[in-house]
Amino acid sequence: LLRGSWENDGVGTLELTIRSETHSLSPMLDAGNCASSAASADSFEDSGTPFTKRSWALGGSISLLAILTMVGMAVVHNFRSSNTSLRQVVELEESSGGHRVRNGSNSKSIDFFDTALSVLDGNDTTRTTTTTFTTSTKTIGIYDVDFPWHREELSRNDIKKELYHRPYKGHEGMWCVGLNMPGFSASPSQGRYGNFEGPGFFKVKFFHLMGANCFRMPITWERLQSRIGSEELDPVQGVEAIVDFITKELGQNVIITPANGLAHTGRTAMRSDFVSLWAAMGKKWGNNSKVVFELVDTPRGGYEDGKEGYFNPDAKDRKGEALEFWRQWAQAAINAIRSVKATNLILVPGLHGSISAEWGGAARWGEALDGMEHHGNTRLASLDDPSTNLAYSVRQPLDSNFSGYEPGCGGYSHAIEGLQRTIKWAKRYKKKLMMTEVGSIPAGNGTDKKCQGKLNSFVHAMNASDVFLGYQALGQGGNLNWYNLHEYGIPCSEDLVDCRSTQCCKNPSSQCYLKNPSWAHCKPACKPGAIDPAEDKTVQTNWTCSVLAVQERMCSNEGEDCSETKCCNNPSKQCYRKEKGWAVCRSGCAAGQIWLKDDAANRKPWECALLTAPDAPKMSF
Numbered sequence: 190l191l192r193g194s195w196e197n198d199g200v201g202t203l204e205l206t207i208r209s210e211t212h213s214l215s216p217m218l219d220a221g222n223c224a225s226s227a228a229s230a231d232s233f234e235d236s237g238t239p240f241t242k243r244s245w246a247l248g249g250s251i252s253l254l255a256i257l258t259m260v261g262m263a264v265v266h267n268f269r270s271s272n273t274s275l276r277q278v279v280e281l282e283e284s285s286g287g288h289r290v291r292n293g294s295n296s297k298s299i300d301f302f303d304t305a306l307s308v309l310d311g312n313d314t315t316r317t318t319t320t321t322f323t324t325s326t327k328t329i330g331i332y333d334v335d336f337p338w339h340r341e342e343l344s345r346n347d348i349k350k351e352l353y354h355r356p357y358k359g360h361e362g363m364w365c366v367g368l369n370m371p372g373f374s375a376s377p378s379q380g381r382y383g384n385f386e387g388p389g390f391f392k393v394k395f396f397h398l399m400g401a402n403c404f405r406m407p408i409t410w411e412r413l414q415s416r417i418g419s420e421e422l423d424p425v426q427g428v429e430a431i432v433d434f435i436t437k438e439l440g441q442n443v444i445i446t447p448a449n450g451l452a453h454t455g456r457t458a459m460r461s462d463f464v465s466l467w468a469a470m471g472k473k474w475g476n477n478s479k480v481v482f483e484l485v486d487t488p489r490g491g492y493e494d495g496k497e498g499y500f501n502p503d504a505k506d507r508k509g510e511a512l513e514f515w516r517q518w519a520q521a522a523i524n525a526i527r528s529v530k531a532t533n534l535i536l537v538p539g540l541h542g543s544i545s546a547e548w549g550g551a552a553r554w555g556e557a558l559d560g561m562e563h564h565g566n567t568r569l570a571s572l573d574d575p576s577t578n579l580a581y582s583v584r585q586p587l588d589s590n591f592s593g594y595e596p597g598c599g600g601y602s603h604a605i606e607g608l609q610r611t612i613k614w615a616k617r618y619k620k621k622l623m624m625t626e627v628g629s630i631p632a633g634n635g636t637d638k639k640c641q642g643k644l645n646s647f648v649h650a651m652n653a654s655d656v657f658l659g660y661q662a663l664g665q666g667g668n669l670n671w672y673n674l675h676e677y678g679i680p681c682s683e684d685l686v687d688c689r690s691t692q693c694c695k696n697p698s699s700q701c702y703l704k705n706p707s708w709a710h711c712k713p714a715c716k717p718g719a720i721d722p723a724e725d726k727t728v729q730t731n732w733t734c735s736v737l738a739v740q741e742r743m744c745s746n747e748g749e750d751c752s753e754t755k756c757c758n759n760p761s762k763q764c765y766r767k768e769k770g771w772a773v774c775r776s777g778c779a780a781g782q783i784w785l786k787d788d789a790a791n792r793k794p795w796e797c798a799l800l801t802a803p804d805a806p807k808m809s810f
Contacts, residue, residue, distance in 0.1 A: 349559055351571035356579040357621040359534060363652055365442050365481070365659030366678035367401030368669070369626060373428060374407040374448035374486075381411040381454065387427040389758040390434055391742040391802075398692055398739040400674030400681075402441045405625055405661040406431070407448035407486050410458070414469060417453040418462045422469040426776065427761030434760070436479040444536065444625065444661070445470070446483035451491035451500065459492045460518050467522040468529055475531025483536040483582050483625065484522050487543060488515050502542050509556030512540055512568045520572055527575055534658075535574065536582040536623050539566030545585040545624070546600075546607020549614045570618040580621040580658055583611060587629040587644060593663050596632035598640035601647070608650060615656040622656050628663025629671065641671045648673055684711045685723070692737040703735040742802070747774050755800040766798040 370393065375385035393404065410417070412425045435443045447466065451458045467484070474480040493499035493514045504511055519537050526535060541547045541554065543566075550565025558564040572579060585608065586592060589599030615622050627647065629640045651657045662672045675681050681695040682688035687710055688701035694711035702715040712721070715734035722729075744758045745751035750771055751764035757774035766772040767784075775784070778797035785792075 348568055348571050351573070352559060352567065352618050353570075354573070355619040356572065356574045356577055358577040360658070361655070363657055363659045363677050365403035365444070365623065366661075366674060367403035367405070367441075367659075368396060368662035368672070368674075369405045369407070369664060370396075371407050371448075371664075373412055373425070374409050377409045377449040378455075381409075381415060381425060385412075386746075386759045387431055387761065389744055389756070389760050390431070391744050391756055392758070393431065393435060394439070395739065395741040396669075397439050397441060397679070399669055400676075400678040402678045403444065403481075403659055403661065404435055404441065405444040405446065405483075407446050409449050410447045410453040410466065413445075413447060414453070414466055417456060417458060418465050420465045420468045420472070422473045425761075427759065431760045432474070432477075432480065436477055440479075442479045442481060444481040444483050444623075445474070446486050446536075446625075448486045450487060450489040451485060457490055457492045457497045460521060463491075463518055464521045464525045468525040471526040471529040471531035471533075475526070475529055475533060478533060481534045481536060481623075482526060482531075483538065483623075484519055485538060487538055487584075488518070488540060491518070493518075500540065502540065504540070505554045506540065507554075507556060507563075509558065509564075509568055512555065512566060515540060516568055516572065519569065523572065523574055523579065532576045532578055534578050534580065536580055536625065537569060537572060538582045538584075538625075539569055541565070542591070543582060543584050543625075544591050544607070545583040545611045546591065546604055548581075548583055548607070548611045551607060551610070567614070567618075570620060580623050581615075582623050582625045584626040585624060585647070586626065586663060587640070587647065593626060593628065594630075596630040597634075597636055598629045598643050601640075601643045605643075605647060605650065608647065612650075612654040612656055615654075620656070621658050623658050624651060624660035626663050627660050629668075630664070631668050637668075641668070644671050645673060648677070652677060682711050684713075686710055689737065692739050701737040702732065703737055704732045705730070709737055742804075745774055749773070751800065755802040764800040765795065766800055767795045772798075772800055 370388040372387040373385060376383040379385075388404075388406070396404070406428075408424070408428060412428070413422060415423050432443055432445070435441050451463065453462070463485075467482070470482060474482075487502065488500050489502050490498050491500050494510075500511060500515060506512055523535055523537075526533070539548055547554070548566050550561065550563040550567070552563050555563045555565040555567070558567055561567070566581075569581065584591075584593075585604050587598040587601050587604050588595035589597070591600055591604070611622070614620075627644075629644050631637045632640070648660065651660060659677075660672075662669065662674075675693065679691065681693035682691045682701065684694070684696050684699055687708060688694060689703075689709045692701050694701055696711060696713075699711040699713050700715075701709055701711050703709040704721075712723075715721075715732055717734040718731050720729040720731060742756065743754060744756035745754045745764065746758050747762070751757060751774055752766065752770060752772045755764050757764055759774060762774040762776055764772050765775050765778040767787075778784075778795055778799075780797040781794045783792045783794055787793075
């Protein structure tokens with residue numbers, strides 16, 4: 190039952206008193222490779238802290254993991270730590286439901302893990318806890334707890350009852366259209382402070398002017414949360430600033446998703462870690478309705494059912510076991526988010542990379558369910574959301590192997606066929622979808638025009654289906670015009686309508702002409718220094734006729750001189766001047782002091798004058 194390191198102020202003694210029938214059972218205890226055996230007294234270490242284990246058994250070898258076949262009792266003594274964490278305590282396969290607690294004559298419903306923490310953190314060690322499984326009881330201290338064993342699968346009959354409920358009652362239509370901004374997910378193997386650079390303010394603003402009203406930001410888990418298992422969030426510098434810029438200054442939407450699967454700094458995550466992460470996310474951004482929560486970019490890896498790396502994206506899962514466990518993870522995360530009063534839209538991805546063409550099984554993987562032999566991710570349709578703000582995230586690159594890394598659109602025929610099946614699935618089960626990755630990379634071999642047409646057809650089919658809430662372009666390449674962002678995202682301006690915010694015109698023969706700093710509108714022609722007779726006489730004044738057009742601002746990277754650009758690609762840095770002719774992007778600057786990152790030969794005090802572009806976002810750092 191022990192996992193991780195104990196942080197008590199001395200040697201703790203765990204005394205196990207085990208009573209069982211004479212069954213031959215597998216090894217019971219796995220803590221630091223310590224196996225339980227009859228009439229033994231062993232010492233073992235877990236992460237450097239020694240423990241003494243004493244066990245007595247009646248008949249044969251004993252196993253706590255085979256708990257359904259025995260009745261056991263364990264009395265825990267001498268837990269003296271006041272800050273032992275759940276991760277350091279428990280492997281009891283994290284049940285997420287409520288459990289019955291008996292303490293004398295009182296009875297209430299709690300979460301087992303709260304009780305597990307009270308067992309270790311409480312000062313009262315005079316009472317005992319009896320935990321009851323389906324056919325077993327064991328005593329571990331403090332409170333009496335009844336809880337089911339870790340397999341809480343819904344039967345196929347139970348699932349069928351839940352598949353058809355409607356978990357989404359939010360905005361209809363494709364209201365979240367934009368692209369992926371993957372900066373915070375770069376170089377995941379380098380950990381929390383590796384070689385990555387989040388999306389810059391001016392880059393986001395450029396894509397916003399190109400029509401994006403929704404930005405998906407994959408962020409590796411460790412860059413969201415430095416300590417796995419914590420219920421607090423401490424994102425790396427730049428994350429909160431760019432989220433605030435998108436949602437508050439631009440007034441648009443951002444999808445945040447943990448990237449690189451179910452892992453944190455190379456460490457496999459448990460279900461309790463996942464639940465804690467989403468409780469923390471709910472506390473951080475639950476009061477911002479423009480933040481969308483996608484549970485994970487793709488569910489792979491993770492610790493479940495006693496196995497590291499349990500969720501295998503290529504598993505056939507004929508009995509639906511893996512999908513049932515993922516359903517439990519997802520439901521627990523949903524419950525955690527809602528428990529902190531966060532009502533944000535939640536997106537749940539499926540197994541097999543959540544590829545649209547395989548969402549419903551594509552007749553080759555998944556369990557037999559609801560009249561179909563291989564039903565893919567269908568079991569996830571039974572998820573419940575008390576806030577009715579739940580949808581499902583699907584992905585569909587158009588390259589031949591659906592990876593999103595190959596140029597061309599060789600997989601289009603299978604992709605569009607799979608899309609139609611997925612649309613039928615969503616309509617059948619009354620669900621909404623978000624296409625979180627869709628795209629085609631230009632090949633430059635004469636197929637680009639054809640691929641652009643196919644991508645347009647794909648997006649039009651999504652829009653016509655009435656089941657999609659939006660889509661996000663796969664990358665930020667030079668082919669954004671393929672994605673119809675102005676058509677489905679932020680539209681260009683009509684003639685005679687102020688176009689300063691869009692800087693584009695719906696009429697292809699018009700341009701956005703500036704009259705003065707307070708007005709510009711789309712019209713076919715403009716004569717500098719003259720009035721426009723088409724305007725009302727009360728507002729007729731001379732026009733400057735400067736053309737407003739979307740242009741990407743080029744900012745500076747770290748180490749580059751930003752004297753001219755006056756902006757930084759890294760959203761966590763600003764442009765500070767050292768002296769005339771030299772300025773660089775820094776997190777902060779103290780005037781009159783040297784900077785140790787300067788070459789030794791060039792170290793001298795900095796001016797620290799902040800250089801800011803006139804159109805820089807009004808953000809606090």
